[in-house]
Amino acid sequence: MNASQRGRFITFEGIDGAGKSSQIEYVVGLLRARGLHVVATREPGGTPLGEKLRELLLHEPMHLETEALLMFAARREHLAQLIEPALARGDWVVCDRFSDATWAYQGGGRGLDRDKFAQLEQWVHGHLQPDLTLLFDLPHSVAQGRIAAQARGLDRFEQERADFHERVRDAYLERAVAAPQRMHVVDANQTPADIRKELEQTIANICS
Ligand SMILES: Nc1ncnc2c1ncn2[C@@H]1O[C@H](COP(=O)(O)OP(=O)(O)O)[C@@H](O)[C@H]1O
Numbered sequence: 001m002n003a004s005q006r007g008r009f010i011t012f013e014g015i016d017g018a019g020k021s022s023q024i025e026y027v028v029g030l031l032r033a034r035g036l037h038v039v040a041t042r043e044p045g046g047t048p049l050g051e052k053l054r055e056l057l058l059h060e061p062m063h064l065e066t067e068a069l070l071m072f073a074a075r076r077e078h079l080a081q082l083i084e085p086a087l088a089r090g091d092w093v094v095c096d097r098f099s100d101a102t103w104a105y106q107g108g109g110r111g112l113d114r115d116k117f118a119q120l121e122q123w124v125h126g127h128l129q130p131d132l133t134l135l136f137d138l139p140h141s142v143a144q145g146r147i148a149a150q151a152r153g154l155d156r157f158e159q160e161r162a163d164f165h166e167r168v169r170d171a172y173l174e175r176a177v178a179a180p181q182r183m184h185v186v187d188a189n190q191t192p193a194d195i196r197k198e199l200e201q202t203i204a205n206i207c208s
């Protein structure tokens with residue numbers, strides 16, 4: 001299969017409460033309306049083993065390096081069992097979070113050594129980066145208000161204080177500056193309808 005028939009890999013990123021999950025369904029619908037076969041998935045998770053690791057990651061206290069290693073372990077399984085086979089058969093993959101989240105949360109949020117992150121990223125997927133990453137950016141205070149309105153239990157990351165989430169946001173933006181060809185920053189502090197307008201244009205560009 002030549003490169004032009006290979007599927008495209010799109011990821012969604014942003015702090016908790018940015019509005020990613022609400023828009024992923026819409027983007028998957030846009031792609032399917034163009035006749036594309038789309039696999040929608042998420043991280044941590046995406047495979048039976050990955051989903052077991054997700055439960056541990058979202059609820060069990062652990063060393064920050066353990067957290068980073070488990071995120072990449074789940075990712076290794078995700079790539080081998082789901083993502084790479086889908087791309088190889090020409091399907092598009094839309095994933096809710098990928099390694100940019102490890103950079104932002106374990107790197108920016110927890111202080112994981114950047115060289116250790118880079119070694120893991122190179123080992124696990126040095127050969128594969130997303131074709132497009134949509135980074136939903138907004139102030140933590142706005143995102144926090146949205147999560148509070150959901151009146152549900154919070155996972156380990158959502159329970160972190162404001163300064164953690166500000167570091168996560170800053171690390172995401174630093175990553176976007178380093179990879180402008182791949183990462184598109186979406187102003188997530190807009191109405192869902194206005195965000196959808198911006199997404200339609202971005203998806204039209206990658207499909208052209
Ligand atoms: N653009 C928006 N404006 C206001 N509220 C939003 C917007 N997008 C999502 N929400 C609400 O914010 C909460 C978090 O949205 P969600 O899509 O789950 O965020 P994420 O997946 O990024 O954590 C949900 O209650 C959702 O209804």
Ligand SMILES: Cc1cn([C@H]2C[C@H](O)[C@@H](COP(=O)(O)OP(=O)(O)O)O2)c(=O)[nH]c1=O
Nearest residue numbers: 016021043044071097098101102105106157
């Ligand atoms: C993929 C990934 C996620 N995370 C965090 C970000 C989120 O807080 C959490 C995943 O939960 P999330 O994606 O927000 O799912 P939900 O919308 O159901 O809450 O895991 C990391 O810390 N590192 C990673 O590499």
